[in-house]
Amino acid sequence: MSDANARLERLTSMLKRRGIILPAFEIHGGVAGLYDFGPVGGRLRRRLVDSWVEHWTSQGDIVEIDSPTITPESVLIASGHVGEFNDYMSECKACSGAFRSDHLVAQNHPNPDILTSEQLDQLIAEHAIECPTCGSQDWNDARPMNLMFDTRIGAMKGGRTAYMRPETAQGMFMLYPALYRHFRNRLPFGAVQTGKGYRNEISPRQGMIRLREFNMAELEYFIDPAVEIEHDFTPWTSTLFNLVPDPEHGEPVQMVPGEAAQKNVIRHPTVAWFMARTWSFLVSVGIDPEKIRFRQHEGTEMAHYATDCWDAEIYGSYGWIECVGIAHRGCFDLQAHESATGDKNLRAWRPYDVPKSVDKTVLSGVGSVIGPAFRANAGKVHDALGKIDAPGPSPPFELDLDNGSTVTIQAGMYEEKHIQSTEHGEWFLPHVVEPAFGIDRILWHILDHAFDESGKGDDGAYTVLRLRPRVAPIDVAILPLMEKDGLEEMAMRIHQKICSVRQLISYYDGSGSIGRRYARADEIGVPWAITIDHESLESGTVTVRRRDDGAQIRIPVDQLSSHLTSEELESMF
RNA sequence: GCGGAUGUAGUGAAGGGGUUAUCACCUGAGGUUUCCAACCUCAUGUCACGGGUUCAAAUCCCGUCGUCCGCACCA
Numbered sequence: 113m114s115d116a117n118a119r120l121e122r123l124t125s126m127l128k129r130r131g132i133i134l135p136a137f138e139i140h141g142g143v144a145g146l147y148d149f150g151p152v153g154g155r156l157r158r159r160l161v162d163s164w165v166e167h168w169t170s171q172g173d174i175v176e177i178d179s180p181t182i183t184p185e186s187v188l189i190a191s192g193h194v195g196e197f198n199d200y201m202s203e204c205k206a207c208s209g210a211f212r213s214d215h216l217v218a219q220n221h222p223n224p225d226i227l228t229s230e231q232l233d234q235l236i237a238e239h240a241i242e243c244p245t246c247g248s249q250d251w252n253d254a255r256p257m258n259l260m261f262d263t264r265i266g267a268m269k270g271g272r273t274a275y276m277r278p279e280t281a282q283g284m285f286m287l288y289p290a291l292y293r294h295f296r297n298r299l300p301f302g303a304v305q306t307g308k309g310y311r312n313e314i315s316p317r318q319g320m321i322r323l324r325e326f327n328m329a330e331l332e333y334f335i336d337p338a339v340e341i342e343h344d345f346t347p348w349t350s351t352l353f354n355l356v357p358d359p360e361h362g363e364p365v366q367m368v369p370g371e372a373a374q375k376n377v378i379r380h381p382t383v384a385w386f387m388a389r390t391w392s393f394l395v396s397v398g399i400d401p402e403k404i405r406f407r408q409h410e411g412t413e414m415a416h417y418a419t420d421c422w423d424a425e426i427y428g429s430y431g432w433i434e435c436v437g438i439a440h441r442g443c444f445d446l447q448a449h450e451s452a453t454g455d456k457n458l459r460a461w462r463p464y465d466v467p468k469s470v471d472k473t474v475l476s477g478v479g480s481v482i483g484p485a486f487r488a489n490a491g492k493v494h495d496a497l498g499k500i501d502a503p504g505p506s507p508p509f510e511l512d513l514d515n516g517s518t519v520t521i522q523a524g525m526y527e528e529k530h531i532q533s534t535e536h537g538e539w540f541l542p543h544v545v546e547p548a549f550g551i552d553r554i555l556w557h558i559l560d561h562a563f564d565e566s567g568k569g570d571d572g573a574y575t576v577l578r579l580r581p582r583v584a585p586i587d588v589a590i591l592p593l594m595e596k597d598g599l600e601e602m603a604m605r606i607h608q609k610i611c612s613v614r615q616l617i618s619y620y621d622g623s624g625s626i627g628r629r630y631a632r633a634d635e636i637g638v639p640w641a642i643t644i645d646h647e648s649l650e651s652g653t654v655t656v657r658r659r660d661d662g663a664q665i666r667i668p669v670d671q672l673s674s675h676l677t678s679e680e681l682e683s684m685f
Numbered sequence: 686g687c688g689g690a691u692g693u694a695g696u697g698a699a700g701g702g703g704u705u706a707u708c709a710c711c712u713g714a715g716g717u718u719u720c721c722a723a724c725c726u727c728a729u730g731u732c733a734c735g736g737g738u739u740c741a742a743a744u745c746c747c748g749u750c751g752u753c754c755g756c757a758c759c760a
Contacts, residue, residue: 128695138751278760281760311759317759421760548760574721594719628723632722
């Protein structure tokens with residue numbers, strides 16, 4: 113076994129032993145692709161998600177929403193997920209190549225998309241379809257590849273088909289009208305949502321990398337495609353990003369994001385800007401900047417909705433893993449929902465710089481004549497006349513109505529009407545830039561990058577989880593030097609006081625030698641350990657030990673929670 | 686879904702047709718200890734599930750389930 117695999121096993125078993133990440137439902141045998149966050153991991157995840165939400169909402173034009181995970185089928189039909197996820201696959205028995213069954217029979221059927229698996233198998237057999245890879249004609253039966261968990265809304269047969277959402281994004285699109293009102297009809301604006309997404313993976317592998325139920329965090333940023341946003345790239349003027357463009361577009365380069373946008377390596381400046389903001393987030397929660405790269409999707413691998421997509425990949429025990437997808441989705445989703453529902457509220461209003469005035473003369477039916485003459489068709493006649501610029505053909509003339517019939521218009525049935533109006537703008541479909549984060553994958557890499565076994569002394573074998581304080585599950589360990597002479601009472605009081613402070617969590621540990629307790633705290637990444645000794649009883653001061661180097665200072669106990677809250681302990685060493 | 690491997694305490698491992706299943710770490714209690722996994726004593730906790738063979742199954746056989754690895758799949 114390689115060293116890397118051995119390290120991975122030690123990390124995994126530590127995560128399980130210390131209650132960070134554990135296989136779910138284990139007493140019932142476990143289920144691949146489902147994990148629990150334990151007493152330590154649960155808080156780590158919460159801190160990570162909170163950091164993420166704060167990172168985006170601090171921008172000022174982004175709000176948080178939350179929508180159901182159960183999603184009616186029609187939503188996912190409109191979004192394309194049902195079509196995309198419902199394909200049948202055929203596998204070649206000879207070379208194990210897997211192909212979409214409908215593509216295999218595309219030449220043999222006008223609309224293979226609608227065929228059942230039996231029909232597909234029959235067509236493949238009839239036409240002796242060859243495997244595109246190896247030429248064999250021996251196929252396994254077509255099987256559906258729907259990766260969504262289905263369910264029903266409502267009991268019994270009357271229930272409506274629904275799916276567990278495969279992404280959170282649709283919730284933001286459903287709420288577009290509410291967001292548009294909230295932001296007083298002004299683009300750009302965005303919404304974030306964090307929560308669970310579901311994919312019924314055929315065979316989940318690689319631990320936290322491919323899950324059946326996973327934590328997502330997605331941002332939809334709505335922009336006017338006609339307006340070039342001036343993004344401020346100055347925070348990253350000396351930060352070189354590792355960029356791996358689509359091979360058709362160029363070689364991997366290191367470049368600051370502003371330049372990459374300017375030189376069109378990244379095609380859209382807003383995409384570049386979100387890539388930069390994403391980089392900053394990842395680094396702020398403890399991802400090693402050396403292990404981040406951005407890779408552009410190739411045309412063939414692009415999701416069905418995306419027009420340009422860059423993945424943030426993080427390097428860890430499983431190699432380079434896609435952890436964030438930043439996609440320019442164009443107007444795909446809003447348009448899809450608009451045409452599926454006919455809803456008129458999925459657009460934004462763009463005022464013209466100079467209002468367009470309309471000044472024309474058209475024909476206008478005379479109601480008192482047309483009404484009796486055409487009765488039920490009168491309305492259509494009015495509409496058709498209104499489209500004819502004055503003076504129009506000389507009467508009598510034939511007029512085509514939009515219901516296909518033709519009527520004869522006599523003089524006196526209409527008059528000329530002068531129309532003068534001003535158009536101040538137009539309705540358009542906003543475009544969307546979507547950064548979508550796989551929280552579990554990021555969390556995994558935080559742990560992976562923080563897991564330090566370099567040890568101290570000769571024997572090595574000392575584990576420290578070097579988590580950033582902002583994501584550390586526990587802020588501080590409270591350790592009485594010994595559990596006697598009143599040290600334990602004082603320690604317990606401090607512990608309870610810290611825990612009562614908003615956003616702070618401590619834990620009390622009085623068992624084992626002081627060194628063992630430091631080691632336990634280090635292993636789950638507690639950044640600070642407070643030790644209460646006899647001097648504490650007399651002077652009201654305690655020692656603060658820094659996880660990363662064991663250095664200690666002594667501070668008054670009543671300053672503890674304020675120092676922890678303000679994160680200024682670091683500067684006191 | 687296919688092929689291979691595998692399932693023994695919280696973790697990691699050893700063992701194996703025989704009645705009390707072993708070891709280390711971990712965890713807990715007590716002792717000791719005035720700051721970095723010290724030490725001593727004690728304790729909790731385990732053979733995935735179901736069936737078969739057998740006087741006796743954790744061990745052998747069959748099945749199921751789970752897990753791991755490879756193939757394939759993977760917005």
